[in-house]
Amino acid sequence: MANTEILEGLAAIVNEVAGTPVADITPDKAFIDDLDIDSLSMVEVVMACEDKFGVSIPDGEVKNLKTVGDAVSYIEKAQA
Amino acid sequence: MSTSQTRVVVTGLGATTPVGGDVASTWDGLLSGRSGVRLLDPQRYAELPVRFAGQVAVDPLEVLPKPEARKLDRCQQLALIASREAWADAGAPELDPERLGVVVATGIGGIVSLLDNYDILNTRGWTRVSPMSVPQLMPNGSAAWVGLDLGAKAGIHTPVSACASGAEAIGYALEMIRSGRADVVVAGGTEACIHPITVAAFAAMRALSTRNDEPERASRPYDKGRDGFVMGEGAGCLVLESAEHAAARGARVYAEVAGVGMTADGHHIAQPDPEGRGATRAIRLALEAAGAAPSDVIHVNAHATSTPQGDIAEATAIRTVLGSAADGVAVSGTKSMTGHLLGGAGAVESVAAILALYHRVAPVTVNLDDPDDEIGLDVVHGEPRTLREGDAVVLNNSFGFGGHNVALVFRSV
Structure with missing residues (x-):
């Protein structure tokens, strides 16, 4: 899946979970500091990503996914 | 202070x-x-x-x-x-x-x-x-x-x-x-x-x-x-x-929360005391706490869930506490329209009781086609009932499985 497609899909998930406008969900944004995501809603984002992109994101990896860009890269690699 | x-x-x-x-x-x-x-x-x-x-x-x-x-x-x-x-x-x-x-x-x-x-x-x-x-x-x-x-x-x-x-x-x-x-x-x-x-x-x-x-x-x-x-x-x-x-702060005031009475039946996990003794004590305590006499009560928003036993037990309690003054009290059973909101009931019915006091009109009780002779209360049905003006209190009763009885008294301001 292309990088832009993953970003679009992830933005839709964050919008659904936190209500953040899709246009504000850019690769440089941090989930917790910029996007109204807390540790519980991050679990929801991870679950939805696993379902949508057909990847597995172990708990140990989640702490490394600080920004939207981190998540897009992780998903892209995991899909490869 | x-x-x-x-x-x-x-x-x-x-x-x-x-x-x-x-x-x-x-x-x-x-x-x-x-x-x-x-x-x-x-x-x-x-x-x-x-x-x-x-x-x-x-x-x-x-x-x-x-x-x-x-x-x-x-x-x-x-x-x-x-x-x-x-x-x-x-x-x-x-x-x-x-x-x-x-x-x-x-x-x-x-x-x-x-x-x-x-x-x-x-x-x-x-x-x-x-x-x-x-x-x-x-x-x-x-x-x-x-x-x-x-x-x-x-x-x-x-x-x-x-x-x-x-x-x-x-x-x-x-x-x-x-x-x-x-x-x-x-x-x-x-x-x-x-x-x-x-x-x-x-x-x-x-x-x-x-x-x-x-x-x-x-x-x-x-x-x-x-x-x-x-x-x-x-x-x-x-x-x-x-x-x-x-x-x-110059707030608009609907009513005073004048008293609460809380008791337990000590009778059964789900059935009311058949004589409504726990409810009687709760209503009496609430009126005493409010410093209100039976003749001050103009309206009761009753618990009145539409169960065969519960309605009679509560009616007995109301009549016991209010005595002959019960005859002049407009009783409404609003669960006839809302159904029983369980944990929400006492709050919604307090809202209704307070508005009845504030606007001096008691809501109706629907579906009262053939009143049970054992109730012996003046139940408002057909049309809403205008309540008298002047200093007055209203009562809201709520009872729960487990034998919980809560009576609240609201006073006009």
Whole structure:
């Protein structure tokens, strides 16, 4: 899946979970500091990503996914 | 300074019920005799002996933003809607958060979220169970969300006493202000537990009406043909405030919360004391606390669930305490229109009782076609009843499985 497609899909998930406008969900944004995501809603984002992109994101990896860009890269690699 | 003599008043009201999505539409419905009881999804309830309930008139998902609503159990959604209405109605008072408390009760809490997540566990495994399921299912969740919404820090509490819960919350809030812990308390009750398993469970107790062919006529307090209560959902909320605090900010005051009486039957886990002795003591204590005489009472919003035994026990209690003064008291059974909101009932019915006092008109009791001779009360039916002017009090009764009895007395200001 292309990088832009993953970003679009992830933005839709964050919008659904936190209500953040899709246009504000850019690769440089941090989930917790910029996007109204807390540790519980991050679990929801991870679950939805696993379902949508057909990847597995172990708990140990989640702490490394600080920004939207981190998540897009992780998903892209995991899909490869 | 706050002491046990502190006067506490009601400055804001909020509600979302099967009759209306806010206080104004609910009150209008209770005066005009509009039932909120409807058939449930026929497929989902096909195998059950009861296939109707009072679902809220306005879906909370139409009111709350989606990202907020998805975090909450339905009972929490209803509590937030009612509390926001009450807070706005009170003029959104500005005060030190450490002087603001919240008491939101529930009888059952977020059981539907728990059940939904149990279905997910069984179909998709534990990794798809929502991280919000614990906050959704915990009974104190509604109070906690309301507290977060308002930034309240004086204390957040959740009385749980089945169908007396909502009234107990108001009693707790009264005591919270009188003991000096808070100047303002948002108090109410909420419930949203209509689900095949809860319907089956109440039906297993033989507690529910089975009038499936006439849902709107199923809740019929005091009628000879009553055959059980009708499950409902909804929330009610009051803003309670010390009279001093309300006066200082020039708040509009609906009524004084003049007294509360709380007792236990000590009789049976689910059946009322047949002579209503626990209820009698609760009503008497509430009137004594209010310094009110039976002749001061102009209206009772009765618990009146439409069960054969419960209605008689309560009527006996009312007659015992009020004596001959009971003859002049307009009694309304608003569950005839809302159904039984369980943990939300005492709060919604307090809203109704306060409005009856404020506007001097008692709502109707519908479906009273053939009054039970054993009741012996002046039940308002057909048309709403104009209440006399002048200094007066109204009474709201709430009782719950477990033998809980709560009576609240509101006085005109």
